[in-house]
Amino acid sequence: MTHDQNFKNLILDYPREAIALFAAAEAQAIDADARVTPVRQEQLQERLGERFRELDIPLLVEWPDGRREAILFVIEEETEPARFSVHRLAHYCLDLSELLHTQRVVPVVVFLHRGDFSGQLSLGGDADTYLDFRFLAYALPRIPAREHFESPNLVARLNLPNMAYGPEEKLEVYAQAMRGLTTLEPDPERRIKxxxxxxxxxxxDENERIVYRQRYPEEVAEMTRFAERFLEKGRDEGREQGLEQGIGQGEARVLLRQLTLKFGPLPEPVRARIESADADTLLRWSERVLSADQLDEVFSASE
Known part of the structure; x- marks a missing residue:
């Protein structure tokens, strides 16, 4: 999955938290009665036609009782600042303003990597400026991670690894992100995601994971307990399907998640091996995960 898609999913799953972090001043007026909904890309493409410029998901904030006019948040994630085009963003915001009949549009750009970027677009002549377009810039690498260690905003906690910190703080940043995930997100599917x-x-890297398990045993134990519960849930789902294929698919899915919980993103050959294994083999491998210190121990242990 690309960086762009990761951030689109994040904005879709946690729209209020995204607005609160990336556009804090504007978010203060959004109370619990407001409804936040994504504007679907398919809808935009159909109505804008050739003018459609796909960016990240716009969020429409509406007050059902009509006491305030709706406001549109246009949040774009840009991995490399050098690729960012303020002209493209201005075009997109003008298109949306015309399409949705609103002048209440808040452009926000989240930068993932360090680099310089143009902060505004001014068009005019000798006598005056006739278009002055600006946007909110949230450059993650410039935000001190430590300032968000105890944040109740899950989007902030998940993005701690993208913020600024010293090499010696890397494991603490990872631990605080994990704590945020386990304490702020109760849904098991989203925890895995x-x-x-x-x-x-x-x-x-592998050495950092070993040190992490030694330095943060409570966090590792919590994620291990979660993996065990998730494993049992997957087995129950497989049994309910009543088919060997269903059981095998359930075991494979759970094992992939277990291994990711403990060892991080898996190499493609490992994923392929798991997806092609039978149910009994998957069960044996699953039982080895909790005692294994390295990924290859799950597969190389004696039968």
């Missing part, structure tokens, strides 16, 4: 998010951006 955003465990991958943290792992992708933290990019711990």
């Amino acid at each position: 955003y465990l991958d998010f943290i792992d992708i951006y933290a990019a711990l």
Whole structure:
């Protein structure tokens, strides 16, 4: 999955938290009664036709009682600042303003990597400026991670690995991101989904994972208990299907998640091996996960 898709999913799953982090001043007026809904890309493409410029998901905030006019948040993630086009963003915001008949549009750009970028677009002549377009820039690598260690905002906690920290803080950043995930997200499917998010951006190597398990045993134990519960749930789902194929698919899915929880993103050959194994083999491998210190121990242990 690409960085762009990771962030689109994040905005879709946690729209209020995304607005609160990336556009804090504007978010203060959004109360619990407001409804936040994504504007679907298919809808935009159909209505804008050739003018359609696909960026990230726009979020429409509406007050059902009509006491305030709706406001549109256009949140774009840009991995490399050098690729960012303020002209493209301005075009997109003008298109959306015309399409949705609103002048209440808040452009936000989230930068993932360090680099310079143009912060505004001004068009005019000698006598005056006739178009002055600006946007909110949230450059993650410039935000001190430590400032968000105790944040109740899950989007902030998940993005700790993308923020600024010293090499000696890397494992603490990873631990605080994991704590945020386990304490702020009760849904097991989303926990699994955003465990991958943290792992992708933290990019711990094998030595760092070993040190992490030694330094943060409570966090490792919590994730291990979660893996066990998730494993049992997957087995129950497989049994309910009543078919060998269903059981095998359930075991494979759970084993993939177990291994990712403990060892991080898996090499493609490992994923392929798991997906092609039978149910009994998958069960044996699953039983080895909790005692294995390295990935290859799950597969190379004596039968």
